[in-house]
Amino acid sequence: MARKDVFRKKVAVTILAWALGIAMFFPIFWTAVAAFKTESDAYTLPQNWLSTPWTLENFSIVQERSDYARYIVNTLVIAGLSTVLGLVFAVPAAWSMAFSPVAKPSISWSGKRWLGTIIGTAFLTGLFLYVVLGWDLTNNAAIGFICLIVVIVPAALWVFSRPTKDMLLWMLSTKMMPPAGALIPIYLIFNRNGLVFKDWGWIDLSDWNLMDSFWGMVPLMMLLNLPIIIWMLYTYFKEIPMEILEASRMDGASVWNELTRILLPMGVPGIVSTCLLNLILAWNEAFWTLNLTNKYAAPLSFFISEYSSPEGQFWAKLSAASIMAIAPIMVVGWFSQRQLVRGLTFGAVK
Template sequence: MARKVTTRRKLVMTAIAWVLGMMIFFPILWTFLTSFKTEADAIASPPQFLFFHWTLENYHEVQSRSDYFKHFSNSVIISFGSTLIGLIIAIPSAWAMAFAPTKKTKDILMWMLSTKMMPPVGALIPIYLLFQSTGLLDSRIGLVMVLTLINLPIIVWMLYTYFKEIPGEILEAARMDGASLMKEIAYVLTPMAVPGIASTLLLNIILAWNEAFWTLNLTASKAAPLTTFIASYSSPEGLFYAKLSAASTMAIAPILILGWFSQKQLVRGLTFGAVK
């Protein structure tokens, strides 16, 4: 028998959810508001929330000083490219681990996950020297390769979890009907796991878009994405909070819009297979 949820409990949980949501959203809101302030208003004490002189000067200066659209296109190519290549590699890998497991499958999965536990700086010097010697330093191809390898364990793990929820009998029926391995993956498995694949795609685009460590250390100007664009407003002369906030707002706006329009698909995919 299901436990009855009282109106009071609903109100309390709703209030808690709103408070937590506002706490998470407030830094983004503050950054957005600061981007419309003058530098004097940005460092004013006490802080000014709404009643200040609104200006677009910071956005004009940011665009005139830095080529925003060049950094934006680099971010799009790097994040989408690394995620798509990761999916192409991970879908067959996750299929093999979910439907043709061996005694070493769990060990391989744990080994893949363990690679995410190593501090990135531990691999920076060899990767930097390798990129320098092969001409991949400050290139989109190099960053796509690095971010693909970095996020590949997460992609495989997520897809493996989704694929495990699909009945193996369906794939066996496809084999009995004469489907080859590639047709089984492309025309039977993949369409059934679309919610899970979509959520994996969206989550890894966000991770690649927000990646700062590798982009700051492996790029200079040609392949610099929006994370480098933001970091350029931290100078030895000090932090210019209004301009930094404008650059941050311009950098996070595209991914926020993407997340907003795809939130239903993301939630559906993250809960895929959770309820039988």
């Protein structure tokens, strides 16, 4: 009887998994079918998948109208360099949190006191500069930048005084904010009329900006995914026995040798899985790339948007462009799925 119950549960779970898988894959399937249809057949409802003729014309038209190779190179540069740059910052951060955790706050202030300090600093700084000195911050980038640093100092002290668990939660909370909430300040920073790119007197940056450049997109993609990278690496590093690191320290290993010769070789599976996930996230990013790129650093998401215009939706060509954009990362994900699944589930079961 018990075997029958186990078999029924296994069958039910299998059916549910297949149903969810088909439901998730169906939009991709629909897009792939529309890519091989003419525009008139792509608009037809219901779809006649087998009776209507198939064509490769959409892919050739997309290739003629857009430089697909340039877009895919831009995507590889942004996704690849942001992943490598993220590891440079995430590995030391995850190492310190995993093997040198902070058990309690270094400054024992209540949350209300911290909040009052942060808000009070911002208010008093603005009040002193505007009322007492009569300075207009909107026309002086140097003074505005200094005031921004003064206001950020209490918030930074709050973050770095937290225990490890609170700091990890704070890092992850940055991913909970809607991207549109930070679009305007980041756009101003990227633009030549923003906070940084002005004539500071001793250096003139008025003719230089980060808009539509790899210098802006690579650090931005790295910062967007850095919390996830740190969380995943922290989970991996926690699985490494502390006794191994203690033995290396007794043998005279420096911090650099501990990181490069012991921790990194043992954490290769976790690092590879983290790189794969970050590569997928950076590859599929559309919000920031559509708003901050236009031509020179435009990735595949911008390539897809070229086929959605006010004149109409060209479903067949848009579907062909979408398939061309997602095909490389789907191939990478297919061949690395075992490593990726292992990375996402590693540490879940002790």
